[in-house]
Amino acid sequence: MQPQRSAGLPWLPALQLGLLLLVALMVLVPLLWLVSTSLKGPAEDIFASPPSLFPAQPSLTAYGRLFAEHPLGLYLFNSTVVSLLAVVGNLLFCSLAAYPLARMRFAGRGLVLALVVATILIPFQVVMIPLYLLMVQLGLRNTLLALIIPQAATAFGIFLLRQSFIGVPVELEEAARIDGCTPLGEWWNVMIPAARADLITLAMFVFIGTWSDFLWPLIILDDPNLYTLPLGLQQLASSFSLDWRLVAAGSVVSILPVLVLFIALQRYILPSSSGDGVKG
Numbered sequence: 001m002q003p004q005r006s007a008g009l010p011w012l013p014a015l016q017l018g019l020l021l022l023v024a025l026m027v028l029v030p031l032l033w034l035v036s037t038s039l040k041g042p043a044e045d046i047f048a049s050p051p052s053l054f055p056a057q058p059s060l061t062a063y064g065r066l067f068a069e070h071p072l073g074l075y076l077f078n079s080t081v082v083s084l085l086a087v088v089g090n091l092l093f094c095s096l097a098a099y100p101l102a103r104m105r106f107a108g109r110g111l112v113l114a115l116v117v118a119t120i121l122i123p124f125q126v127v128m129i130p131l132y133l134l135m136v137q138l139g140l141r142n143t144l145l146a147l148i149i150p151q152a153a154t155a156f157g158i159f160l161l162r163q164s165f166i167g168v169p170v171e172l173e174e175a176a177r178i179d180g181c182t183p184l185g186e187w188w189n190v191m192i193p194a195a196r197a198d199l200i201t202l203a204m205f206v207f208i209g210t211w212s213d214f215l216w217p218l219i220i221l222d223d224p225n226l227y228t229l230p231l232g233l234q235q236l237a238s239s240f241s242l243d244w245r246l247v248a249a250g251s252v253v254s255i256l257p258v259l260v261l262f263i264a265l266q267r268y269i270l271p272s273s274s275g276d277g278v279k280g
Helices: 012-039 061-069 072-103 109-121 124-137 145-151 155-166 170-178 183-194 196-211 215-220 229-237 244-268
Strands: 273-276
Touching: 012 061, 012 244, 061 072, 061 244, 072 109, 072 145, 072 155, 072 183, 072 196, 072 229, 072 244, 109 155, 124 145, 124 215, 145 196, 145 215, 155 183, 155 196, 170 183, 183 196, 196 244, 215 229, 229 244
Parallel strands: none
Antiparallel strands: none
16 A cells, blocks of 8 residues: 555645745855856945945956956966875875775784874964975975875865775676686775765865865965965955955956866766776
């Protein structure tokens, strides 16, 4: 017998849809207001009352001034280099560290895992000064490497991929071992394809975190030619003549790469029932 649907709650789906639309509206309104402010013309009062969401004189003047008066292209390039190399480092080093913690038996494995997970609880402000001193001693202050190295491997990434590798069927490893794969070959041909969804998730987290990082670049960089995008946008807000159109335009430019990345990769986040199997 099929369970009878409750006749007393016909409005429940409509209520859920209404609540979801309300939450989506609350999230989207600030973003739409930011875009609207960046598109308002120079003669338009952005502080008019009552406020207007739609610009009366749409104009791209703020974006033109942003790139003409400020080296925004350089800031974008620096942020892109740092974020992409941080993503590559995380995917490589975290997966290499997660594989033995998930599949290999060795003395102290639980202790190593516990120590790795425990570092997640340590706030960055605690290690900020020792990390700065280390970078100075290595001669990496005022270099992009000083931004990449601390982000090249994370405890969260190791833990996430370790949990993903545990869920890979042992039969896939055994099949690869019969085919003559070494442990490194099993990692590359079995684990990496099977954990594709978690790898992409980790890549998105690392990219967004590195792209939006402000505190560490502010501490380690003094050369304006090495500024990342958050530092560059901070220069817009620190001038004596603050133009909120430029600040809004810069914020929109900083959001676009993250938005494009999410839209491009969201279809790959859902894992298949048994991973992608053995490559080749």
